[in-house]
Amino acid sequence: MATVLIASDLSALRHELRSMLEGPDLVIEEAKSGPEVLDVVREGGVDLAVLDLQMGSMGAMAICLEMRNEESYGAAEAVPVLMLLDRRPDVFLARRSGAEGFLVKPLEPVRVRAAVRALLAGEAYEDDALRPETVRAGAQ
Numbered sequence: 427m428a429t430v431l432i433a434s435d436l437s438a439l440r441h442e443l444r445s446m447l448e449g450p451d452l453v454i455e456e457a458k459s460g461p462e463v464l465d466v467v468r469e470g471g472v473d474l475a476v477l478d479l480q481m482g483s484m485g486a487m488a489i490c491l492e493m494r495n496e497e498s499y500g501a502a503e504a505v506p507v508l509m510l511l512d513r514r515p516d517v518f519l520a521r522r523s524g525a526e527g528f529l530v531k532p533l534e535p536v537r538v539r540a541a542v543r544a545l546l547a548g549e550a551y552e553d554d555a556l557r558p559e560t561v562r563a564g565a566q
């Protein structure tokens with residue numbers, strides 16, 4: 427059984443994610459702030475952190491960077507991060523912070539569950555649902 431930490435300052439988003447993920451194979455924990463996420467992760471036992479990009483004074487990027495910093499010197503165990511982005515250009519922030527995966531809102535249950543499964547299996551997940559199609563010169 428895996429433990430997934432859902433972090434957002436919006437209770438509606440936490441509730442939405444919980445309803446998408448709840449099942450017999452996952453334990454869902456919740457956090458409302460960046461410092462709370464770091465405290466829970468430091469305690470151990472978290473297999474995946476799902477972090478909202480926009481969250482109070484310490485959003486997903488800052489949390490992820492701090493987690494990676496602590497992991498780098500052995501102060502915390504490595505926990506994969508699934509970042510929830512508000513728009514496609516935020517992909518740069520997710521990649522820059524060291525997140526293993528990202529989803530662009532609005533969230534769809536099938537994509538959320540696929541991303542969580544991938545990250546729990548040690549894989550990466552990049553949401554390409556809103557990626558613009560490549561336009562090639564001369565193509566009709």
